[in-house]
Amino acid sequence: MNGSVDAGNLWSALVVFGALYFIFSYCALLICRKTGNDGGVLVFIPILQMIPLLRAAGMSPGWLVVFLVPFINIVAWIAWAINIAEARGKSGWVALFLILPGSNFLAFLYLALSNGTPERREDRRSEIMTLETA
Secondary structure (H helix, E strand, O other), rough: OOOOHHHHHHHHHHHHHHHHOOOHHHHHHHHHHHHHOOOOHHHOOOOHHHHHHHOOOOOOOOHHHHHOOOOHHHHHHHHHHHHHHHHOOOOOOHEEEHHHHOOOHHHHHHHHHHHOOOOOOOHHHHHHHHHHHH
């Protein structure tokens, strides 16, 4: 081997990476919809896709800044995993599998593709009632 990359392998790698990114973004869109939030086009834009996912977890979009700080982002990831599992009405095991490397992709797919609706919290129900009566 001479260490060079030919154009055919590069294009193949880009197509595979693009397909995986589209699948991830579509799953993010499904998670947003299943939590009652609109993901919009932001779920398809790198880095900014965390904003609708944070909203789906009931967290402020300001957490995006914390995700960009090395080492502190681990705490943000754990908080997000717990909140998104709760928002989807799933157990803490799903949050644990979201945190663990290797299983996080499967847990993300499970959150996106599984059925079930989360239990509504009282504070959220009062928000919806307020918006409906307005």
